[in-house]
Amino acid sequence: MTDWSARLNPTVREIKPSGIRRFFDLASEMKGVISLGVGEPDFVTPWRVREACIYALERGYTMYTANSGLPALREAIAGYVEEAFGVTYDPRGEVLVTVGVSEAFDLALRAVIAPGDEVLVPEPCYVSYRPCVALAGGRPVVVPTTLEQGFRVSAGQIERAITPRTKALLLCYPSNPTGAVMPRAELAAVAEAAAARDLIVIADEIYAQLTYEGEHTCFASLPGMRDRTILLQGFSKAFAMTGWRIGYAAGHADVIAAMNKIHQYTMLCAPITAQMAALEALKHCRDEMRRMVNQYNYRRRLVIEAFGAMGLPCFEPGGAFYAFPDIGVTGLTSEEFAERLLMEEKVAVVPGNAFGESGEGHVRCSYAASVEQLTEAFKRMERFVARRRRTTAGRAACGG
C-alpha cells in the first residue's frame, strides 16, 4: 500500500507542479532578498476592514451563511458592479460569493465543461488556468501571445483556434503576468468571434480596478455578452485582501445556479468573517482603494523607466502590478536569469515560462513593493544585466 502513484487520478498525476514552486524553495532559504516575485499587494488590508472583521467576531458572527453569500454582500456587489462596470446583475440569483476568484474559476469550469471539451487559454497567463481546465475534464488549448502584439489576444487568433469541440474562452485582462490590458475595440472583436461560435467566456477580471491607462472594459458590458460571460471578480487585489479569500462570480442565473450547486456540496459557503469584511470594504474603502491604485501607478512608471535605463525592452503594462521585460539581450533563458539574479544579486523575479511557453525570454517583476525596495532592486538588476551583456558581448567577439 505504499505505491500511491499508480493509484492516483491520472489527470492529477500528470499535472506538472507549478514552475514557481522550485524557485520559491530556492528564494525562501536566502536572507536579504528583495522580492519582486510576489503576486499580491504590499499593502496590508485597510484597518477599517480588519476592524469590521474583529467587530463581527465580537458580535458572534461565527456561523454559516447562505450558500451564495450574505444577502447584504451580494447586494453591495451587484451595486458596485453596476456602478463600476455598467453591468446589472440580480443579487438574488446572478451573484455568487466564493472563496477567492480561484474557487469561482474552478466552479465556472466545472459547471460548463464536459469531458473532452476544449477551452481556449491565451498565454502567458496565471499558473492555474491550464491545470484547472484539465482537472475539470477539459482540454486546454493554448493561444500564445507575444510582446510584438502587446500580449493582447486577437480575434483572428481565437477564430483560428476554434474547433467543433471548443466550449469556452478564458480571458484575463489586465493580465497576470504581463500587465496587458485590452482596449474596448479589440475586446469587441473577440466578443464577435465568441458569439459567432457560441462560446462561453470566463472573464477573470480580478485586476480590473488596477487599470492605469484609460478605463477598464468589463467583457460582460459589451453588447450581447452579458449572458454569455461568467464575470469573476474579487477583493484580493483592489482592496489588498488576498488572504481573506473572497471573490465572486456574476452571470446568467442558470450558470450561477449550476456553480452554486457545486459550491454548496464542496465549500458550503465563504467564511462569514471575511464576507463581513468584504462588505465593509465595498461600502467604505473606495478612497483607500484609489489611494493604493495611485501608488501602484507611480511605481509602474518608475519600473518602466528603470527597464529602459538598463536596456531591457519592456512592454508598457497598462494594468495589474506586473512588468514583463524581455531578457533576450542577456543570452539567458528566463529560468537561468531568475536563478542567477537571485544568487548573484538577491533579487527575486519569476521566470516567464512559469506562465506558459510563450512567456519564455521574459521575467515577471511585481511592483507591489515600496519605492525604496524597487530603487534598490533595480540598482542590483542593472548591475546584473550589465555584467551579462559584457559576458555575451565577449563571447560574440571570440566567435563563441
Next chain:
Amino acid sequence: MNADRRLEILELLANDARLTARQIAVMLGEPEEEVCAAIAELEANHTILAYRTLINWDKAGRSRVLALIEVRVTPQREVGFQAIAERVGRFPEVKTLYLMSGAFDLAVLVEGKTMQEVAFFVATKLAPLEGVTSTTSHFVLQTFKEEGVIVEDGEGDHRLVVSP
C-alpha cells in the same frame, strides 16, 4: 503644471521627503524641469515649510518631555488672537501651536528635557504673558502615533517571497 499635479507632488513629498525631483517626475510622468520648477515655487511661497525627519526619540536614547498646554487668552481689539499667538509661537520650546474652538483658546505643544523645564517655561514665560488668563498643563506619557505613523508598528511584510 495644473493644481492637481502640484497637490500630488506635495502628497508624495509629505510621505517621503527624500524622493528626488527626478523620481517624482518619473512617477507622475511629467518633465523633470517642470517638477523642479513647481517644487522651487512651492518652497518660495512657503507652501512647503520644511523637510523634516520623523524620529522615535525614545529609541534614539534622548529623553524628552512633551506637554500639551491649554491656554485661555483675552483676544485683543483689531488683532484678535493673532498677536498673542505670534508671541507664544516664537519661543523655541513651543513645537506646535493651534487656535482651538471650545473650552480654551490656544493648544500649545511644549517640549523640554525634563518636566521641571517645561513647568518652568509655563510658569515664567507662558502664563505671565499679557492677555493670558489661564493655563492647564497635560504631560504626554507615551506616543503611540505621530504624523500618521504608528510608533511601534508590528506589521511587517508577511508575504511569501514568491507567489503566483
